[in-house]
Amino acid sequence: MRFLSDNTASVSPEILAALAAVNHGRVNPYGDDEWSARLDRAFSDFFGTEVRAFAVATGTAANALSLAVLCPPYGAIFAHQEAHLETDECGAPGFFTGGGQLTLLPGEHGRIAPETFSATLAAYPNHLHIVQPAVLSLSQATECGTAYRAESIAALAASAHGRGLKVHMDGARFANVVAFLGCHPGDITWRAGVDVLSFGATKNGAMGVEAVVFFRPELVRDFELHRKRTAHLHSKSRYLAAQLLAYLEGDLWKRNAARANGFAQRIARAAGTALLHPVEANEVFVRLGAERIRALRAAGFEFYDWGPPEAGEARLVVSWDQPEEEVRALERALTA
């Protein structure tokens, strides 16, 4: 019973079917196919504003390519100290930007507080001896499984824009947040000041595809050249685009996310006071103590320690395709 990560999940049948459906004929490559051509329209409809959307195959690529167009080689990228950019991309942000440097901020439950960020900016030296503030990157959901509300994002974005920074959102679990908040996708993105979004699909049922969504078309600039030179332009591009189209179509994204979220809520209830963070997506963080953790593992549950083993903390991630009986078993184990 694996609660290791939602990237252990399988691929939604709808996605597999979409791959089969486009598998005919000799089709123009490198984004010059009819499915890729539909991405801008599909995402514009989804977000309720005119956007540009580009497919890439990995989440790190989506993040790092977003930064490549937003951050100069001497730029500072502000992010939460537990952000994926810092902890799980092996330096990709610095590499793709040609030198951009992460500036890490603390924040409860994985969120950067608007006051923290504005104070940081205010105190930031104003000379050319230090990397220059360029981007604020917010994770949605955060690495603690929590969600930024629209007002927080707007406050953070206002600070950022006020000093000329751009706002990036790492939306690896974006669908889970929209499903949780019950908001419109535009509410927590462009309406709140987000400039570029890494729109995740892989964790939530796709095989391997994310979209980089530009809410301000003029920011696209040389994105396509960066995508090519980083080897992230796929020749058989139809097979990426088709996944994204199927993901949006018929609200597959929402059904998958809602299912995982619902299970996460059940687990959260079972965990009770052991919860470390509010559960606002499909991840549950618990402090159980080393002994109960051992017991859970002995009972066949797989998951990661969060922090050092002796802390007795764990992260439990629910996948879109998690069998309900595994969730039920986990509920039982947690309430036992």
Place this chain on the structure above:
Amino acid sequence: MRFLSDNTASVSPEILAALAAVNHGRVNPYGDDEWSARLDRAFSDFFGTEVRAFAVATGTAANALSLAVLCPPYGAIFAHQEAHLETDECGAPGFFTGGGQLTLLPGEHGRIAPETFSATLAAYPNHLHIVQPAVLSLSQATECGTAYRAESIAALAASAHGRGLKVHMDGARFANVVAFLGCHPGDITWRAGVDVLSFGATKNGAMGVEAVVFFRPELVRDFELHRKRTAHLHSKSRYLAAQLLAYLEGDLWKRNAARANGFAQRIARAAGTALLHPVEANEVFVRLGAERIRALRAAGFEFYDWGPPEAGEARLVVSWDQPEEEVRALERALTA
């Protein structure tokens, strides 16, 4: 009737079936799945020697990541002046190596002659004011659709190794060459001195996967860190590995390549004296004159000019799934 490129091709049914076959359960990500674990064995068997093999999703990634481990940031990479590294990767080799610089060599029919290379090395300055010779990269098949024979590769590799360079092979159409030469895959790789191979599968029936194959395990070094930091480590890695395994299994690679090669030979015979290069894979280069080229296009054939339009030269690429009637139509058009 598209003869634009083999990357317009669809995906082999066997590959799609393999994707569906692994689509169950929650499986460890990032290469820690059972299918990825089989790659070393499968490729070792294929090449007849112990190798290390890693899956990536694009050909440019395979090339650039190979170079990332073989070439220091102040290294020179020797390649043919028409090599994909130079003409179609938007600077990826320089980017992935942190500064490696291409040094381009001429050569008839897309091949670097061993004498050209050894003379270039002999004349290369021996001081630290210039980028240092680091890698020889050979395209197999070449950009002119020709094949290097084992003896040429061995001679080139001997020169390279003699001065401490490593030998990389860009095998985007490797299967077509093996099928054409009727040799063992080892004959034109490790037995001839190739150190690292970009083993192509995408053009020849896969959806989007290539293998980086190390014939000398000690060269793997930090490859996995480079793959991660360039955002080319896929989370749902089973879907890459499964493609490669299916590609090797039951000689799918050879059947697909042989079919395309066979069609290319028929087109070559039809082209007759218009041929610009020997046809040794699945590409046919012809000098037809601007008028016949217009006529071909008017008749519904799609293909790229080779060189400036006024040169009247064209590249015709046969895909593994090219309908025979399209080939027949092209034969007729060329012999008309």
Place this chain on the structure above:
Amino acid sequence: MRFLSDNTASVSPEILAALAAVNHGRVNPYGDDEWSARLDRAFSDFFGTEVRAFAVATGTAANALSLAVLCPPYGAIFAHQEAHLETDECGAPGFFTGGGQLTLLPGEHGRIAPETFSATLAAYPNHLHIVQPAVLSLSQATECGTAYRAESIAALAASAHGRGLKVHMDGARFANVVAFLGCHPGDITWRAGVDVLSFGATKNGAMGVEAVVFFRPELVRDFELHRKRTAHLHSKSRYLAAQLLAYLEGDLWKRNAARANGFAQRIARAAGTALLHPVEANEVFVRLGAERIRALRAAGFEFYDWGPPEAGEARLVVSWDQPEEEVRALERALTA
């Protein structure tokens, strides 16, 4: 009366004389001159062990080039959060290493405590999804004007070496520390486990030269290629080497440092309880309150606020050539 920084200082007459003394004849460039050839010997004698020493023109170059040979593009560089690497090099460490990322540590009085560092290393994730621990960089003197003792360095270096990291020392004010501690230069470098030192001279009387000193010759590796490709190999190299030789000769380094240190101690005594950090080099940090700071400035003293103006803190740096009357005036102003 400028106490802004020791890089406002003039050049020692001995250094100017040395430049004039080598100014004859046509001399081999690029380090192939007789003065550059003497650097290894001169620094080996200075440190009491066999070293390799290379001249560069700026402190940032010395630091960033040291890191370029010690840190891979996916490496983590541990440094104090106020280190020059972070606050005053505009991303040079990331740039010269091709992607190395700073990991910042807190620490009282500008020093990293051995326990902080060993705990950080122990908790550092052990997988390839994050930048890999590569270098520990210590500033000597620290950015707070304090000195690491030999035992602390040894403890820090032991932790670093135990996990395969290299130890770099940013010795922009190295001479001031040696003069303060009264130790042998080897005591706080190679004997304590430092692998590579940025040996500063510019702030302490040179015109523009620092030495990169390798205590383990095998680490030199491709340093000279990095120096060239970063444009830091000077053609008329004799004029860099001559400065360094003059700086070491007759203990010019120690006389200049001791003079500035002595003045700093006088200012420290005058500052009394306003001192923020122990004064162990030529910098004095004081908390005076905004009003006294204004008064000092009104009286003609120039210096930098330390932190935001409202904090009322200041940094006073004494240069090797500071006129004694300026120091006396400052003493009076502080004790008034």
Place this chain on the structure above:
Amino acid sequence: MRFLSDNTASVSPEILAALAAVNHGRVNPYGDDEWSARLDRAFSDFFGTEVRAFAVATGTAANALSLAVLCPPYGAIFAHQEAHLETDECGAPGFFTGGGQLTLLPGEHGRIAPETFSATLAAYPNHLHIVQPAVLSLSQATECGTAYRAESIAALAASAHGRGLKVHMDGARFANVVAFLGCHPGDITWRAGVDVLSFGATKNGAMGVEAVVFFRPELVRDFELHRKRTAHLHSKSRYLAAQLLAYLEGDLWKRNAARANGFAQRIARAAGTALLHPVEANEVFVRLGAERIRALRAAGFEFYDWGPPEAGEARLVVSWDQPEEEVRALERALTA
């Protein structure tokens, strides 16, 4: 008797005097000194138009930093195949631009013919799979010691600007060309379309300083950030600026250049039919045969072979401070 290179030369007494003259007081660092502040004015007067001018310490830094602001990481830099950028900078152009790639052009006597360049641009692919044309860099004097005339530069610049490229000039021996042509410095720079100039001084009498001169102020953009992050911003900046001011003052640049040029003309006349290239600066290229080259060396002359030793070709460079008796001796040896 050294004719190896003009970077073997000593420093003009006027330059040394200027260094001594600014050596007093504690002066603001990092370009915030009064001498650096005069550079814009001094160079604007020199060129007869409003320019921005920045001091750096090496010629490679001047070139690579010029390119850093003119060329994106996916840019192509067109240069002559013997350009210093290619043969003597160990990849600095690619490094400073974050990936810019040199595209090399042939050309007689070290010059790129306008037709060659315009034909190259016309044939250059117009898609995003290849590095994008960004900069044309011209060496003045060329690596063959010849000079571009204003009309050629204008024709080349017109082609470049017509496709959106910027024009850089590597003027390591710029003074020698102006002295040779007897033109105004503006004639072969901004009036002919040059956007940015690496203005050399080191080879012609300075100790170690070059100016990066922007003829279009809007191109300066983030130059200062690039200079800082590449570690080329000197703290004691007055000592760089003072050299440049002294170099321009009283036409020191012209006297030094004219002296070297005059000697070169005498050597050229002595060489007669052995000359390989017109002598239009301070370099003389001769084909003497291996035997006469050996004889010259036996007679005490030092110089570099040009090409492989068996070609019997040599480069003789005259320095600004070359003793006349050495020139006379060389004349005699060549006419013997």
